[in-house]
Each structure stands twice: as structure tokens, then as C-alpha cells.
Amino acid sequence: MSLRRILAATFAAATAVSIAAVPAAAEAPSIQAIRQLASGLNQAWSIDFLPDGTGVFTQKDARTISKIDKAGKVTTVQTVPGVSVTAEAGLLGIAVSPNYATDQTVFIYYTTSSDNRIAKLKLGQTPTPIVTGIPRGSQYHHGGRIRFGPDGYLYAGTGDGQNGANAQNKNSLGGKVLRVTTDGAAAPGNPFNSRVYSYGHRNVQGLTWANGQLYGSDIGANRLDELNKIEPGKNYGWPTCEGPCNTAGMTNPVKSWPTSSATPSGLAAYKGSLYMASLKGGTYKLDLNGNGGKLWTNLGRTRDAVAGPDGQLYTITPGALYVSDGS
Numbered sequence: 001m002s003l004r005r006i007l008a009a010t011f012a013a014a015t016a017v018s019i020a021a022v023p024a025a026a027e028a029p030s031i032q033a034i035r036q037l038a039s040g041l042n043q044a045w046s047i048d049f050l051p052d053g054t055g056v057f058t059q060k061d062a063r064t065i066s067k068i069d070k071a072g073k074v075t076t077v078q079t080v081p082g083v084s085v086t087a088e089a090g091l092l093g094i095a096v097s098p099n100y101a102t103d104q105t106v107f108i109y110y111t112t113s114s115d116n117r118i119a120k121l122k123l124g125q126t127p128t129p130i131v132t133g134i135p136r137g138s139q140y141h142h143g144g145r146i147r148f149g150p151d152g153y154l155y156a157g158t159g160d161g162q163n164g165a166n167a168q169n170k171n172s173l174g175g176k177v178l179r180v181t182t183d184g185a186a187a188p189g190n191p192f193n194s195r196v197y198s199y200g201h202r203n204v205q206g207l208t209w210a211n212g213q214l215y216g217s218d219i220g221a222n223r224l225d226e227l228n229k230i231e232p233g234k235n236y237g238w239p240t241c242e243g244p245c246n247t248a249g250m251t252n253p254v255k256s257w258p259t260s261s262a263t264p265s266g267l268a269a270y271k272g273s274l275y276m277a278s279l280k281g282g283t284y285k286l287d288l289n290g291n292g293g294k295l296w297t298n299l300g301r302t303r304d305a306v307a308g309p310d311g312q313l314y315t316i317t318p319g320a321l322y323v324s325d326g327s
Helices: 003-019
Strands: 037-038 044-050 055-059 064-066 074-079 092-098 106-111 116-121 128-134 145-148 154-155 177-182 197-200 204-210 214-219 224-229 255-258 262-272 273-278 283-286 292-295 306-307 313-317 320-324
Touching: 044 306, 044 313, 055 092, 064 092, 106 145, 145 204, 154 204, 154 255, 197 292, 197 320, 204 273, 224 262, 262 313, 273 306, 273 313, 273 320
Parallel strands: 044 092, 092 145, 204 262, 262 306
Antiparallel strands: 037 320, 044 055, 055 064, 064 074, 092 106, 106 116, 116 128, 145 154, 154 177, 177 197, 204 214, 214 224, 224 255, 262 273, 273 283, 283 292, 306 313, 313 320
8 A cells, every 4th residue: 555545544544533532413502592490479689599509589579588499499488577669669689698608698688668778687587787778769769789799898789769869969878889898888998988889870770790890780760771880989970961971070881772672670791791681671682882682572571680600691570580591
């Protein structure tokens, strides 16, 4: 056999072995349609996860904290006392301590008859308020989203309590992003030596971090909703500005949408994109400049989007919980 034939035969055999060793089907990416995990919920609002992957979520109107396992089984843990329910008020945000394995602590944001507040508790036990006096409106503008940041501090998005002046008043906790310790004190390094991290917001509903940058979603009045990069000490304009404006000292949003199409709620960073829930139906899939469109409009109102520890994206509607791969 000539040298050329020997080389050709050797190459063909090596190629066959290489192909056989890596089955093409095993490498194909999986495409998972959004799938319902639980239904029959009473204004589900927020979810976070215990270290073992169990979800804990709130139902605004039911005033309950519940657990959900990976199979979708829901177990009510407790009803939170003293919660006042209106159109937007009730038991809102929930955040699991980053040190849960040692402190067994969960944080909640809820409305009472006189204010909105943040409390900490061990599941099944009575909450201990750590931040009180966040303004509430008669019906609307309560904010409510809480998330632990990469720095280990708790961030909270608040509403102006139906009083726009609160948003510009740095002595008010309304219309702000707050940054606090696990005891509710102002976190070290806050720009005004108070709990206030940023101000000039109307009704912050979503908080998430992408590439170390904090983003927030804010519901507008009757013109424009906002996606903002949240920077310490910045003024985001409300009530002077709704959406972008040219007022000195006020920070424009990354992106804005008509209130008729967005009315944003929870916000998640997942697989390099931002997912922004929409109370006008569906969830926006966006790049970090806010460009993109809606998914899952057939679900109706979506309240929150959260990247789960199992690698799935969790989507909350008032009545159900869903999982997907974000496709």
C-alpha cells in the first residue's frame, strides 16, 4: 500500500472514532417551553429560595408565606399577622438571608394599616419589624421588592405612597431604593448616611444585578414606565420627570415604555438578559440597554421573574408559578 493510501486510511479511522465519541444529539441545546409548576394561588407576588433549593413565596392577598418543592407541591408555612390588603397593598416581597444556613432568617416586606415595613423572621415564627414608616397610599404605590445584593446588604424598592413629594424628600423612605443591614440600619457607605440609596422614584417594583450593576423597574403615572441603572445618591426625577427629561441633576432611565404596554413589576438577570415582568401581560426579555420584546403574553399579568438556583427562570403570575429556560 502506498504512503498516501496509508495516511488516508489512518485519517478516516481517526475521524470515525472522533465522531462516535461525541454523539451529536447529546450536544444539542434543550429548548424548554414555559411550564406551569403550581396554580390556584391568591395574588402570588415574590419568590426566593432556601439553600436546599426549596422555594418560599408570598401571596399578597392571602397574607401567606408558602413553600414549593421541585415537584410543584405547595405547603403553607404561615399567615403573617397585621397585614393590610388593598389593590396594591398586602404581603409583598420576600428575601432569604444569604446566611440562612446559620441564621435561618427570612425577610418580608408588607403593608400595615399605617405604613409599609420590612421584618425578619424564622419561618413559622412571629416577624420582627426592622424598618418601619415607609409611606403607604390608600390603595397604591407601595413598592415592595426586596433583594439581597452581592455586597450582602438588603435592598428595598419603595413607592411614593401616592404623594410625589415623598420621592424628592431625602428624609422620607417613600419613592426610594433603600439599602440596609440585616438589623434594618443604614448600610455602611450609603450616600446620605441614612437608609436611602437612591431617590426620585415613583413605585419601584423590580431589583436585580447584572455584571455587578443594580437595575430597577419603576412604574410611571400615565405616560412612561422606566428601567433604571440604580446608582448611589442619584435622583431619578419623579415627580418632575416621568421617563427621560433634561432637568439638571436628574438621571434618565436606560429605557422607557408607554404605561399602556409595560407597567413593569419584578426583574431578573438570567443568562445574560434582563427579564422584566409586566402587569400589562407577558414578560420582557431585554439586553442591558433595554432593547427587546415580550415573551409569554398568553400568561396575562406577570408579577415577578427570578433566576432559580436550579438554573431555571421562575415566572410568577397572580394565580400561578411557572418555570422555563428563558427561551
